[in-house]
Amino acid sequence: MQEQKKKNIHIISIGGSIMHDLAINLKKSGNNISGSDDIIYNPSKSRLEKNDILPKKLGYYKNNINNKIDLVITGMHTKKNNIELIEAQKKGIPIKSYPEYIRKLSENKHRVVIAGSHGKTTVTSIIMHVLKYNKVEFDYLIGAKVKGFESNIKISDSPIIVIEGDEYLTSPIDKDPKFLKYEHHLLLLNGIEWDHYNVYNSHKKYVKQFNKLVHNTPKGGEIIYFEEDEEISKIIEEYKDENTNLISFAHENFKVNKNETVIIDDDNKLIKLKIFGKHNMQNLAGAKIVCEKLGIKNKHFYKAILTYELPDRRLEKIFDGKIKIFKDFAHSPSKLKATISAVKNQYPNKLLVIYELHSSSSLDINFLRNYKDSLSESSFTIIYISEDKKDFDLKEKFLKECFNEKKILLVKNKIDLINTIKKPKFKNLNKLIMSSGNFDNVNFNELTK
Template sequence: MTKVHFIAIGGSVMHQLAIALHKKGYQVTGSDDEIFEPAASNLAAEGILPAAIGWFPERITPDLDAIILGMHARADNPELLQAQQLGLKIYSFPEYIYQESLHKKRIAIGGSHGKTTTTAMIMHVLHKIGKAFDYLVGARLEGFSQSVNITDAPVIVCEADEYPASTLEKRPKFHFLHPHISVLTGIAWDHINVFPTFEIYKEQFAIFIRTMEAGGTLIYNNADETLRQLVEKEGTHLKLVPYNTPIHMIREGVTRIFFEEGFADLQVFGEHNLLNMHAAKLVCNELGVDDETFLGAIADFTGAAKRLEVVAKTASSVIFRDFAHAPSKVKATIQATQHQFPDRKLIGVLELHTYSSLNKDFLHEYAGAMDKADVPVVYFSKHALELKRLPDLDPTDIKVGFENERLQVISDKDALQAFLDQQNYRNTTLLLMSSGTYDGLDIAALKNKLP
């Protein structure tokens, strides 16, 4: 029996991989210095929750086939040091995924935005038509009990993240997947704590393209000029498949998409979703799924969690929650809601929560991002700045960075609650954009404000 030990098993994706390998029949153990919900309950339900919190080097024994190292484990972790002393095989998450998929057709969905949604669309279609596949995706998806699944399926669909793989391996995660089919959705500078310049960030995508095996298929967003130039320079050894926004129309708040002679009325909307859907269709085509089958399956796709997720709606108003936080994502999400409901007032509330977004030197990247909102609001908390050890932000600097004098800047949760309580939501779209929680704001309670 294959024996695997996880150092930092409580991570949101790590614990899902642990469960997947346990279900596959592997002997799985793990340790962590903190395990929050829902990871604790999920691990307990499978019988693999560590009996005690902390690091126990005595658990690292020579008979282990693999050590899988989580992101928040430090280089001086006592279990890691013991594993190194014993000469055990140590893998980051993506390195291990690659090992488990050596005999599968690997599909990787990369890019600065749209990775989760594009991956989710592919998974939705393959699941609906009964095709066996493994997967890893960064969000909760309807119809899937896990975000990672490893079986003996011949195909694996991976959301391919550009963030570093582990404390030992600083290279981006997506460099380790070596896909046969890949998607790149676009390049927009992010993660400035890891990639301090745009050129360094862009080079990670160049490496990803260069290291794909000759003859592989690269599906890329042709509307992104930076990406297009990079693909044309670095991808000469690949089958290149460009995509653009497909033909579509909007009628009474419903988007209809057209591929060749077929069409489908969608549950999702926005140009970014249409671009993602075109990429997903092309991947499915590569896997033998024709356009008619794809359209029939994608029609009831409702999106990934927190991706233009409907919190509440009435005949005249709607509240969306969206994961958008990077500049390109914010701009695309605001434009999508404005185009879908052009006759409604749009209140856009963005929380600055990531290291990049809370950094004064990065704020200019948001220039114009919220111009389409009728009522643009930016929220940040002093607590988030303290956690990331960043200096205080001046509201004036935020307005200058966004190049928007109409922008309202709020830095107190109670003040944000009061602002939201005071709004008139008749014939209105409220768009809440954040990778955080607005300091625990009761978002569900806002449904009571809709007329």
């Protein structure tokens, strides 16, 4: 960590998954931390309380911003008219987004950024697992809980930082994508599929952000890219800079046998995995090259991968009996399709897909048509729209047209959702539950009884 002087730092929207971990990390480094938020859920709440930085009351207040504060840190979830943000601007207190501050703290580190519309969390977590297994000192920033790691962020004096680079906007006062702020030395680009329709209202605008990212690579930098992605191939072909080392990847060599996935290492030995799905074999292939660039030999990568498990809510198996029940953080059309395909290849039985339309993009009537044929391998699909999304009056007939699928049932009530899943005709079907939301906190454990 580069900053030695201890500071009084106020964090607006401190309850977020990364923001609360950043707050804890900064306090442990000796800084005085205060914060605010209008709602804080567990585990953020209990962790902030344990570290004595939980706000005494919820909400945003003008008097939280005083002249003793050296720095205000904010994230994208803070509104532009936030009273604390406005007060900090009036007082001339320096304001940084968390990506900008991470960049500042990693000034002298080798910065590795993992980007792409999907797979970035998994790739980042694979690299983290392999580096830890091989006792390599490193820092990290990731958007999900990873087994074997206490928090979503670590900033220390380690010479390397591995960052999950998100293309979403940086903050309410900075509309650049977060991943441009980190100024990578090594970039992994895993795939581009139009997302975040609410801020990038055209495919062209969305792809342009990744083009900027590639062109942000410094002289002597490296780009590792998925060679089978059409958009990435176009960007790389146009970019081709002799001062940048370009390395492509595809998939690990794998096969599925009796509900198990194995990959073949450099010595033609079979390695049994705890993960599955072609998209995860792509994630492994990219992560392996990054690890190699960080000094990990392939044989040590493969040894570490034996014990790797996916992050929370990534193809998480919540029931393993005669039928299998999985939960996944899928929301984009290609991720939906890839996850369904992964489960069907590993477990060929009939599959009931339960999918929540949650994100702004997925609920947009124009964007919805991008989901065409994404449910083609599902035996039957229940689509859920939250009771709180009353502004989105989507009809079952329209959804069937968008997905190009007849076997769809639309549900808009969480009690009806559980009752529908429990219907006798779905009893013997494997189940795949997917959302970037939480289904109005439905207790899916009821399905395992």
